[in-house]
Amino acid sequence: MFRTHTNGALNISNISQEVTLAGWVQTIRDKGFMVWIDLRDRYGITQLVFDEERSSKELLEQARNLGREFVIQVQGKVIERASKNPKIPTGDIEILVEKLTVLNKSLLPPFTIEDETDGGEELRMKYRYLDIRRNPVKDKLIFRSQMAQKVRNYLSGEGFIEVETPVLIKSTPEGARDFVVPSRMNPGQFYALPQSPQTFKQLLMVAGMDKYFQIVKCFRDEDLRADRQPEFTQIDCEMSFVEQEDILNVFEGLASHLLKDVTGKDFGKFPRMTYDEAMRKYGNDKPDIRxxxxxxxxxxxxxxxxxxxxxxxxxxxxxxxxxxxxxxxxxxxxxxxxxxxxxxxxxxxxxxxxxxxxxxxxxxxxxxxxxxxxxxxxxxxxxxxxxxxxxxxxxxxxxxxxxxxxxxxxxxxxxRKGDEFAPLWVVDFPLLEWDEETQRFYAMHHPFTSPKPEDIPLLDTDPGKVRANAYDMVLNGNEIGGGSIRIHDRDLQEKMFELLGFTPDDAEAQFGFLMNAFKYGAPPHGGLAFGFDRFTAILDGNEVIRDYIAFPKNNSGRDVMIDAPSPIHEEQLDELCLDVRLPEL
Incomplete structure (x- = not known):
């Protein structure tokens, strides 16, 4: 075995045991007659000791020739540490090394692999695999993993079925810009990467999968901010035979479960606020009520x-x-x-x-x-x-x-304290918003959002006053989830497309598959999607999502580590029937 224990596992109860450890060299302290090395893996740090009295000259010299971030394996005996360190779990012991094996050497890292590093953000993103070795980043990714597991356990316990939906889908004109993917086998035609699995989860409701969820990658080609990335993760959910109140109760339950897990507190019923009230009192639809x-x-x-x-x-x-x-x-x-x-x-x-x-x-x-x-x-x-x-x-x-x-x-x-949480629901959004430049209505959420039943007559007389059967969950001034009751009636969906400026042919070309499905008995349904990256960051006391994503993009949408996006070879362009005029560098 490469190791009998991890570097966070040993304590005073392991005294006198022979152990084998492996990891990265964190620090080296050479006092001449004695060398101490901190050995690190993702579980913690263990101090190694070499000295002139108990270690051979060869072993002592071998230790002195190590560099930071060398990957090593050691065998030795657990002994009690003379100068204890109460700040780490292994602070009562150290390993008197009897054998040292260098598994791999390392160049000197471009920044210190410490909690407080000297590396700037762009440099750390270029060497992200080194940045993840630091506790602040590593711990955030572990926290994210724990949250994902708790979400799966909770929703599975509520009877939800996890279903994967396609990543190569059809481009649609509404919403943010799509990332598009050319099809070699269908020259001149393109897939889009999903901005959300919206139509597929509605089709799953038609298919009788009455409680669906998925922790799913989504893609939007839009300008970036600290809380946005071109690819992000949603907790995507849909339910059949429900009204708005059913949705709010189920997903308030999920959020309360996660908040209690983090804080130990019960949050009771989340307050509710209409969109109009939020705008009047706070000037935005995601108010921080702390x-x-x-x-x-x-x-x-x-x-x-x-x-x-x-x-x-x-x-x-x-x-x-x-x-x-x-x-x-x-x-x-x-x-x-x-x-x-x-x-x-x-x-x-x-x-x-x-x-x-x-x-x-x-x-x-x-x-x-x-x-x-x-x-x-x-x-x-x-x-x-x-x-x-x-x-x-x-x-x-x-x-x-x-x-x-x-x-x-x-x-x-x-x-705005990171360890204080104030969730609420914002409800009764406008269904449509008017754009002066294009002189037409756009969907405030998406074209499949149902109007409030009592407002349906206004679609013919005053569409701008129609309220959506939609809701957002807000936490600490951030929208962490949003959804709606969907339109499940073909005639009402056709009316919605008409208000949004779709011709019948356009609607058929873009969404004919969904409209056809509605002919075969679509149940009343609705759902919600949480922004998992953002929700996780806020639960951990932060708002910037980048450190909760293993390999994020920078503010220009670039992956500076692998240098993407990048040009592709002319042969590939020819195969895809693309004539791309690349800008001169």
């Missing part, structure tokens, strides 16, 4: 006072920041510059300070009396010591700007 700063709308209190910026604004709204009236002019100016950045796009920021002595002062004192400011403070439910921040302009700009400011202050003030 802290306050709900929006206060101020139009009736601030207009017609001679302050042109407010007078001409469609919406004037603000947030109250507890205990921050002490902010200096430099700090409020910095916040003003922050909201004026192109990423936020506000034209300015008005502040009101409620001083500890009860007086009120603002950046617009010349337009508003103390009585005016008192009325505003009451609207904010402010108290002495608070700071009120106000934005104005077009409503569809003010809300996201104020939301961004709220989240930024939540981060700065330490209100």
């Amino acid at each position: 802290f306050g700063m709900e929006f206060a709308e101020l139009d009736d209190l601030v207009k017609d006072k001679g302050f042109k910026i407010f007078d001409e604004a469609e919406l004037v709204a603000g947030i109250n920041v507890d205990g921050c009236a002490h902010y200096t002019r430099k700090q409020t100016d910095e916040l003003t510059e922050w909201v004026k950045r192109p990423q936020i796009g506000a034209s300015g920021l008005v502040w009101i300070k409620y001083q500890e002595d009860g007086t009120l002062t603002s950046s617009v004192n010349k337009f508003y009396t103390e009585e005016d400011l008192k009325a505003l403070a009451e609207r904010f439910s402010a108290k002495p010591g608070d700071l009120m921040l106000i934005l104005s302009g077009a409503a569809n700009k003010v809300r996201p700007q104020l939301s961004a400011l709220r989240m930024e202050l939540g981060n700065r003030l330490g209100l």
Whole structure:
């Protein structure tokens, strides 16, 4: 055997045992008469010892010639450690090495394989296989594996069947951009990689597989952010003979199970909030409810006072920041510059300070009396010591700007703690959203989302007011899952395609297979998909998903480790009947 034990397994009970260990050289400490080596594998670290009294000269010299990250095997005796290390499980013992075998040498790594490394992000991604040796990354991948196993166990216990769906599918025009794959055997034709298994899981419901799930790779060719990757993983689920309440109960149960596993706490029933309420109070449809700063709308209190910026604004709204009236002019100016950045796009920021002595002062004192400011403070439910921040302009700009400011202050003030969790459901989304540029409706979720039954008549008279039978699960300001009750009636599905601008021929070409399936008895059905990478990261106290993916892409969608995407040979292009004009480098 290469090893009798792993490097995290030995302790004081193993004293005097002969053992064989293997792993990577973490550190070497040479004191002349004695050499210590930390040997590492994914289970932990064991200290090895060589000394002049108990080790041969050859063995001692062999130890001195090792380098960091050499792969070695040692045989020796477990002895009690003179200087114990309570920080590691093996800190009471060390191995007096009797035999050392170098299994493989290593170049000096381009960065230190330590918890606190000197490697920058791009460098570590280029050598990702070395980065994974570090505990912070290794532990995240182990945590991800544990979460996947718990998901499978829970859903299997609820009667769900895991079914794999195809990866090479048909491209559809709705949603994000598809990654496409040319077919050699069908020249000029292309597969697409799935953005989700949506149509296939609906077909499985028609097929009678009334509880389906899959932990599945999905692909979207879209611009990247810290919480997005071109390929990502979903917990994809669908159920038959259900209404919205059934779906919410089942998957609230799954989320509660995982949250309790991580925190040890029961979360009870998740609160619910309509889309309209979320937008009104927080300016986005995935609010972080771990802290306050709900929006206060101020139009009736601030207009017609001679302050042109407010007078001409469609919406004037603000947030109250507890205990921050002490902010200096430099700090409020910095916040003003922050909201004026192109990423936020506000034209300015008005502040009101409620001083500890009860007086009120603002950046617009010349337009508003103390009585005016008192009325505003009451609207904010402010108290002495608070700071009120106000934005104005077009409503569809003010809300996201104020939301961004709220989240930024939540981060700065330490209100968004990774070990605190606040889940909720957001429901009653609009079914459709109007695009001014193309002058047509788009599906807010996807074309298969059912309208609220009571809103179906509005499809003919006022489609923009129709609410979707859709729901999102939100955790700590992140959408971690979303779904809907699906359309299972062919006539209603045809109506939906018509509203989305599909001709009958277009609908048949794109989705004829699904429409035909509906002719054969489609049951009422609905489902939900969790973003597994994101959910896992948040459960582990983080929001950036990259370290929870073994081999992620960078912000340009590139794998810098294997240098992909990359050009392919002309012979391959010819086989695929592709005439590609590559850009000159």
